[in-house]
Amino acid sequence: MPEMLRREEEREFTFTDQQFRYLAGLAFDRTGIVLAEHKKDMVYSRLVRRLRALKLNDFTDYCDLVRADNGEVGNLVNALTTNLTHFFREKHHFDHLRDAVLAPLAAQPPQPRKLRIWSAGCSSGMEPYSIAMTVKGALRDLTKWDARILATDIDTNMLATGAEGSYPAEQYEKIPETYRGDVMQDTKGDIHMSDILKEMITFKPLNLLEAWPMQGLFDAVFCRNVVIYFDKPTQAGLFARIANLLKPQGWLYIGHSENLFKVSDRFELLGRTIYRKVR
Numbered sequence: 001m002p003e004m005l006r007r008e009e010e011r012e013f014t015f016t017d018q019q020f021r022y023l024a025g026l027a028f029d030r031t032g033i034v035l036a037e038h039k040k041d042m043v044y045s046r047l048v049r050r051l052r053a054l055k056l057n058d059f060t061d062y063c064d065l066v067r068a069d070n071g072e073v074g075n076l077v078n079a080l081t082t083n084l085t086h087f088f089r090e091k092h093h094f095d096h097l098r099d100a101v102l103a104p105l106a107a108q109p110p111q112p113r114k115l116r117i118w119s120a121g122c123s124s125g126m127e128p129y130s131i132a133m134t135v136k137g138a139l140r141d142l143t144k145w146d147a148r149i150l151a152t153d154i155d156t157n158m159l160a161t162g163a164e165g166s167y168p169a170e171q172y173e174k175i176p177e178t179y180r181g182d183v184m185q186d187t188k189g190d191i192h193m194s195d196i197l198k199e200m201i202t203f204k205p206l207n208l209l210e211a212w213p214m215q216g217l218f219d220a221v222f223c224r225n226v227v228i229y230f231d232k233p234t235q236a237g238l239f240a241r242i243a244n245l246l247k248p249q250g251w252l253y254i255g256h257s258e259n260l261f262k263v264s265d266r267f268e269l270l271g272r273t274i275y276r277k278v279r
């Protein structure tokens, strides 16, 4: 029996192609995330938990619920986003931030002592906390600085974890030794971010496809491993808007499998997935 058919038969709930296309289409309209046919199994396994939690009979009921909205669209989005992240992921970005961005700023005469960094698609917060540790280490006396990190995501569950600032023990190893003084370990080994780090970060829900309320310009933007799920026109629109929100010569960090080729001509590539705004 072909693999696809066997999987269909093993499923607890029938999931038709039409239902898949409806839900994938809705996710695309709301988030920009492209869910092609080969993602059907993934979509099933993520949404089946919603069916069980809601005690629904089948995907027909689930599609009806989503159509009527009732707040379920937000849960659908939370279920379908991919939130993989860890502390100091792609560590070379944080080394660059420390050496090429923060060190020259710290060496400047005392005005203006303002720093703004945006973690766009921050998932559960390990990216903005990694930025905060790097900033605190590089600027040393934070009381002399107005240093703030904006951390946004569409997934409200992830933002709640970020604001809580507690992570499982296995994450400890990912944090470079020099920054481990910024985290507390409890008796189980789980780690908790210090208040100083938490105070530097503002976690906010933000859909990158919708209007952005931010007004000031950023020194640097981390938008990593987010656009990999978007099509090229969506990426082009997004990076044009990010360029508008960066200071002249501001820095942009993107994910290891992403690039701006034929997407944006407003940045110059200056390192491995490290860009600088040029226009």
Ligand SMILES: C[S@@+](CC[C@H](N)C(=O)[O-])C[C@H]1O[C@@H](n2cnc3c(N)ncnc32)[C@H](O)[C@@H]1O
Pocket: 030, 031, 032, 033, 081, 082, 083, 084, 085, 086, 089, 120, 121, 122, 123, 124, 127, 152, 153, 154, 155, 158, 206, 207, 208, 209, 223, 224, 225, 226, 255
């Ligand atoms: C794979 S995680 C990347 C996390 C982190 N930037 C990193 O590289 O470790 C991608 C994040 O992008 C978020 N995301 C996807 N589409 C989004 C959208 N339209 N607006 C805002 N966030 C979005 C997801 O919720 C998810 O948390």
